[in-house]
Amino acid sequence: MLSKPGEVLVRAFAVVGLTAAMAFTGQSASAGDGRAAWADAGQGTRADGEERILFRFKDSRISESSGLAVSPTHEDVYYTHNDSGAGPVFYAVGPKGQTRAAFTLRGAEARDWEGMAASVDQKTGRGVLWFADIGDNFDGAWPDISVYKVAEPTVLSDAVVSAVRYRFRYEDGGHNAEGIMVNPRTGRLYIVTKQFAGAVYEAPKRLRADRVNVLRKVGPAPLMATDAAYAPDGSSFVIRTYFSATVYRAPGEQISRVTMPQLEQAESIAYTRDGRYLLTGSEGKRSPVYQVPLPEEVLREAAPEPTTALRRAAPTPDPTPDPELAPTPVAGAKAEQDDAGEDAGVPTSAVLLWLAIAAGATGTITLIARNTR
Numbered sequence: 348m349l350s351k352p353g354e355v356l357v358r359a360f361a362v363v364g365l366t367a368a369m370a371f372t373g374q375s376a377s378a379g380d381g382r383a384a385w386a387d388a389g390q391g392t393r394a395d396g397e398e399r400i401l402f403r404f405k406d407s408r409i410s411e412s413s414g415l416a417v418s419p420t421h422e423d424v425y426y427t428h429n430d431s432g433a434g435p436v437f438y439a440v441g442p443k444g445q446t447r448a449a450f451t452l453r454g455a456e457a458r459d460w461e462g463m464a465a466s467v468d469q470k471t472g473r474g475v476l477w478f479a480d481i482g483d484n485f486d487g488a489w490p491d492i493s494v495y496k497v498a499e500p501t502v503l504s505d506a507v508v509s510a511v512r513y514r515f516r517y518e519d520g521g522h523n524a525e526g527i528m529v530n531p532r533t534g535r536l537y538i539v540t541k542q543f544a545g546a547v548y549e550a551p552k553r554l555r556a557d558r559v560n561v562l563r564k565v566g567p568a569p570l571m572a573t574d575a576a577y578a579p580d581g582s583s584f585v586i587r588t589y590f591s592a593t594v595y596r597a598p599g600e601q602i603s604r605v606t607m608p609q610l611e612q613a614e615s616i617a618y619t620r621d622g623r624y625l626l627t628g629s630e631g632k633r634s635p636v637y638q639v640p641l642p643e644e645v646l647r648e649a650a651p652e653p654t655t656a657l658r659r660a661a662p663t664p665d666p667t668p669d670p671e672l673a674p675t676p677v678a679g680a681k682a683e684q685d686d687a688g689e690d691a692g693v694p695t696s697a698v699l700l701w702l703a704i705a706a707g708a709t710g711t712i713t714l715i716a717r718n719t720r
Contacts, residue, residue: 398608401626401638402444409438409446411630413525414463414574415615420474420499427615430630431459431482435495435510439503444636448503452510455495456480461525461541462574462615465499469534474499478510479527481538487521491559494527494536514559517548525614526568526575528584539568539575539586547575547586547598566598574616576625583649585625587616592625594645602648608637622646 404412404427411430414437418424423442435455439448459482466475480493495510515538526539536550545568551560568575574587583602585594589612594602607613610629617626619638623646628636641649 398637398639400635402440402442403633403635404440404446405444405633406438406440406446407632408449409440409634410632412628412634413461413614413630414478414527415617415626415628415636416463416465416476416576417617417620417626418474418499419465419467419620420501421503424503425617425626425636426463426465426476427628428460428463428478430461430614431457433457433460435460435478437463437476437478439500448500449505450497450500451507452478452495452497453507455510455512456493458489458493459483462527464527464529464536464576465617466529466531466534475529477527477529477536479524479538481524481527483521483523485521486523486542489521491516492524492538494538511556513550513554513556515550515562516559517562517564519564522546525573526586528575528577530577530581530584531579532581537565537575537584538562539572541572542568543570545569545572549598566595569593573614576617578618578649579620579622580651582651585616585618587613587627589613592616592627592639594641594649596649603642603645605639605641605645607639610635610637 409427409429411433412427413430414426414428416426418426418439421439424447425440425442426437427440428437435452435457437450437452438446439450441447455478458480460478460480461482462479464477464479466477467473468475476497476499478495478497480495483489483492491514494513494515496513497508497510500506500508522540523542524538524540526537526541528537528539529535530537533552535552536554538548538550540546540548546564547566547568548562549565550562554560568586569588571588572586573589575584577584583594583596585592585605587607591607592605594605596602605625607627610627611634612630613627614630615626615628618624619626623641625639625641626636627639628634
């Protein structure tokens with residue numbers, strides 16, 4: 348974990364880089380309370396197909412929501428956890444953003460929790476939650492990283508829960524990462540690194556709690572990936588960045604990019620249980636969770652062949668937004684085609700500018716790290 352001055356500088360450079368990159372792409376960052384100014388400006392009836400705020404976290408303890416998952420067994424329940432320094436705690440949240448329960452993992456560490464995923468145990472049908480302690484700002488500061496597996500609580504009330512810790516190392520050295528996802532068809536775990544040249548890493552089919560598991564690189568990831576999630580039917584997955592989201596059929600097989608709402612610091616992404624919407628969130632107190640519809644062409648491209656597996660996937664109703672929140676006036680998410688000179692929605696000019704800023708940040712952080720030993 349960084350020293351306090353180093354952490355402040357990392358965040359400062361990230362904001363500067365994000366703002367500059369947005370300027371290149373014709374976007375603007377918000378000021379004031381850190382939320383996008385247009386997020387609360389809309390009035391009137393929401394048109395079908397538009398993104399909207401599903402809810403805001405109402406609990407002041409949820410100040411740096413870094414992971415997001417939809418409960419596989421409880422209706423209208425969402426899980427989240429804070430970033431580093433908040434302890435091994437996760438929250439069950441209702442459809443209006445109210446906290447229904449807070450759970451503490453017994454014996455777990457929270458060095459730098461950066462993401463979570465939810466799956467279903469194929470043998471028991473019970474929900475499983477995964478918490479990824481995978482942040483590493485120095486790309487190799489930790490000898491290994493950890494993922495905690497927790498049986499989803501059947502009762503939503505404050506409790507201490509047991510967890511199984513799995514340790515991992517990358518086959519090619521240390522990396523910073525924020526994305527974790529689990530394939531619902533195979534139960535296999537994947538880590539997505541957050542780097543300028545990121546990658547998708549696959550965990551072994553059978554995880555061992557008594558030894559370090561090796562992560563194998565299976566495909567590229569877009570620039571500065573902040574989260575990832577599998578579709579409920581396992582037909583595709585999505586990777587979130589600060590700028591957009593990209594849907595893939597398999598590692599390295601891109602389907603399309605999807606426009607995302609502007610957020611203070613885009614940190615999380617998940618699918619709704621019917622697989623037709625993406626949910627995305629941000630850090631900050633009372634931060635919003637947006638519901639973004641997947642374009643029909645993306646759903647068609649991602650759809651598996653008509654099989655019994657597809658017929659078994661029973662869609663759930665469209666999640667009901669918080670009636671206290673005004674709908675957003677922004678156009679719905681749109682699929683975008685790849686253009687030459689772009690990396691998952693980021694123009695080359697923005698990448699070059701961010702690289703220059705990152706170079707200065709790296710030198711400054713290294714100097715601080717040496718002086719604080």
